[in-house]
Amino acid sequence: MGGGGPHVVVVGAGSTGAAIAHDLALRGFAVTVVERGEVGSGTTGRNHGLLHSGARYAVTDPVAARECIEENLILRKIMPEGLELNGGYFIALTPEDMDFRQTFLEGCEAAGIPTRELTKEQLLRMEPRLSPKILGGVMVPDGVFEPYRFCLSFLASAQARGARVLTYHEVEGVLVEGGRTRGVQVRDRIRGRELTITADAVVNAAGPWAAKVAATAGCRVPLILAPGVMIAVGVRYSHRVVNRLAPPGDGDIIVPQRFTSMIGTTSWTVQDADLIPIPPDHVERMMDAGEAFFPGFRRQPKRGVFAVARPLVGPEEDQAEGEGFERAVTRDFACKHHEAEGAAGLFSVTGGKTTTSRLMAEAVVDQVGRWLGFERPCQTRTEVLLPPRRFFTERVVS
Amino acid sequence: MSWRLTLKIHRWQPGDRAPYYDHFTVEVPEEAYVLDAIEKVWAEQDRSLAFRHACHHASCGSCGLRVNGREKLPCITPVTDYPNGSTIQIDPLRHFPLVRDLVVDMGPFSQAMEAVRFSIIRHASEGVPDARSSEPPILPEEDHEATRFENCLECGLCVSACPIAGSALNYLGPAALAAAERMLVEPRGVDPLAVWEAIDHDDGLWRCHGAFECSAACPSEVDPAAAIMRLRRYGPKVGQVARQQRR
Amino acid sequence: MPNADKGRVPAERSRRVSRWFDPRGIAPGQLAFVLHRITGLGLVFYLYLHLAVLSLLARGPEAWDRFIDLAKTTPILILDVVLIFGLLFHALNGLRLTLVSLNMGVRRQTALFWGAALVTVVLTAVAGWMIFRM
Ligand SMILES: Cc1cc2nc3c(=O)[nH]c(=O)nc-3n(C[C@H](O)[C@H](O)[C@H](O)COP(=O)(O)OP(=O)(O)OC[C@H]3O[C@@H](n4cnc5c(N)ncnc54)[C@H](O)[C@@H]3O)c2cc1C
Ligand code: SF4
Secondary structure (H helix, E strand, C coil), X not given: CCCCCCEEEEECCCHHHHHHHHHHHHCCCEEEEECCCCCCCCXXXXXXXXXXXXXXXXXXXXXXXXXXHHHHHHHHHHCCCCEECCCXXXXXXXXXXXXXXXXXXXXXXXXXXXXXXXEHHHHHHHCCCCCCCCCEEEEECCEEECHHHHHHHHHHHHHHCCCEEECXXXXXXXXXXXXXXEEEEEEECCCXXXXXXXXXEEEECCHHHHHHHHHCCCCCCCEEEEEEEEEEECCCCCCCEEEECCCCCCCCEEEEECCEEEEECCCCCECCCCCCCCCHHHHHHHHHHHXXXXXXXXXXXXXXXXXXXXXXXXXXXXXXXXXXXXXXXCCCEEEEEHHHHCCECEEEEEECCCCCHHHHHHHHHHHHHHHHCCCCCCCXXXXXXXXXXXXXXXXXXX | CEEEEEEEEEECCCCCCCCEEEEEEEEEECCCEXXXXXXXXXXXXXXXXXXXXXXXXXXXXXXXXXXXXXXXXXXXXXXXXXXXXXXXXXXXXCCCCEEECCEECCHHHHHHHHHCCCCCXXXXXXXXXXXXXXXXXXXXXXXXXXXXXXXCCCCCHHHHHCHHHHHCCCCXXXXXXXXXXXXXXXXXXXXXXXXHHHHCCCCCHHHCCCCCHHHHXXXXXXXXXXXXXXXHHHHHHHHHHHXXXXX | CCCCCCCCXXXXXXXXXHHHHCCCCCCHHHHHHHHHHHHHHHHHHHHHHHHHHHHHHHHCXXXXXXXXXXXXXXXXXXXXXXXXXXXXXXXXXXXXHHHHXXXXXXXXXXXXXXXXXXXXXXXXXXXXXXXXXX
């Protein structure tokens, strides 16, 4: 197994865990991914599938914007089997939206996001189903991915380098001995039995459940669970992604995919991410927001209504306590080494986006490698990923 | 209003001699889907229940199973399709190796899709020869031909519904044959002859007996049966041309 | 250890022809499929029965006359009607399958099925009427 490097267990096979597994395997680590359900059955599978160009954050979060466009351009190269690359628009519905345009264009320019202004007439020619009430817009290099296959691609590539991916295996506890992480206690949900997996380090990429996993080792992960509602309808209204030309808000993104369109999203907070009830008023709001872009949207039969929690990085207090809280690369993503809490070798990763998961993985594996004294250069920027299906055809262990 | 269903769920784990059923009663909002009901059973009643799911909007194709014997994607099957207060039976897909409860192994299915070299990015409009001939521009021009994912979700519902897949162990199955047709219409850099040769045999194109169950089961507008019949009509010619071109 | 410990329900280990007759199909295509197989098996069975009956000729005139008497009883006449139904359905649905496999009328395969079924029922009724009138 692997390239003879140290053995790292990755908890969770969402986009974060999958990208980390790939990066680890490529650098020669021995890797075991432990996922309690299906690949992507947490937050990732149910996300919007928008390959961000970064334009959404260009005004509010320039760092995130820059990361998004850089990763967007990398993913185009390494994921040939998983992206609808048609671009996206930011479209103005009101005069205020039009006023926002200048700020928006400046933000994109500063972040290095290419843009092209489009008149109302051009937009209606390219997307005839848009409401004639739109005022104008800007084209950006947004794209569409399929969250499930996004994860499978990374995992297939990791598997090809010897990583073991154990789906339907739940981590029940992180094993700590003398201040050091020794591995994980796992419940094999297929055969209904317990097993212990020893490891040199454990990367906790359990998304909204990361706090629970860390708690088994007596560690804390500051986390806010902020779900959003999304709705799919069985009509593809546009070739390209449609965003509202306005600061981020509710129901301002419509992602087309196959013959469907998906609108999202809202935001509130919950305590438990296992089962998120869908607030009916959020559904109404989404359908109305869709109607504003595409007349007739509201009357479409729905093809899935779902909500899932963003694992957002919690309050800053931890940083003040100076417990090795490392805000690697980005403001909305954190990798915390729980050394000061008595669990050296346990790393918890939270936040970020699927679009930037490769970048997060790079930062996490740098940190893990440094601590284990196994430093190898990251190669994920250019390594072309295997097609998602290969995850099933080249399964090492069920 | 809420909707009350009793789910009679297929259970089996390695080592069990025979599968059995467990009954769970759940109440969900009437806007909910069958998958929400199953997830609720897992979250609140039985943590050992294993089922596949990811996207919850018929895009990943992972949650396929059978409700009252019929192949469904539970993520887009409204609970109101079944009477309030009724019992519905939930079974895994047929003709797949069973892993546990409702979880099946997509290995053999994926192998068939690989055999026909299915590539999942296509042109948005019909009749455009090749979606992959050039790299998509970072900012597409107005007249740029849009690309998109193929309709097929690789969910396997069609294979589960097919009576022939039930008797012929090595039959490629409807999804792979429909995928082969897409690859012959729009080869995207793949050798058409290789695709044709992958299906032109007893366990491929010619095994189908026209039950049309695949097309009735498909949740994603693929209509595999029609694709198979088109292949029977035009495929041999395409194969012949490809063979001549290779020579 | 690829697939080594992957579990399978015993029933899933082998694929069974009995699955052909799973009647749960709502689609007429499946109904046609099941009927086609049943009538096909029936016709094969009849063919051998027919050979057995013909072999009575070798046993002399009495044996043959006894058979003719039996053949005129109501239960056997009913079986004749069933045979005609099977023959007609198998022939007509066979034509439907041939057409469809040549990519003709694929979109109307359901209508073709009902058409074949209708013609089968009408002709069987006519034949039945003629048989019992005799
Ligand atoms: C509504 C919404 C829309 C979004 N839209 C987009 C978008 O369009 N584009 C984009 O780039 N990003 C988007 N995001 C952000 C993105 O989805 C998340 O940042 C990302 O999916 C997080 O992935 P993750 O791997 O960290 O978490 P998860 O995907 O939740 O993965 C964690 C995994 O750990 C597993 N797990 C939990 N506990 C255990 C345990 N004890 N043992 C084993 N496994 C365990 C879970 O089953 C799960 O699969 C969106 C987020 C939300 C909420
Ligand atoms: S052809 Fe239809 S039913 Fe078959 S795998 Fe593809 S989407 Fe599913």
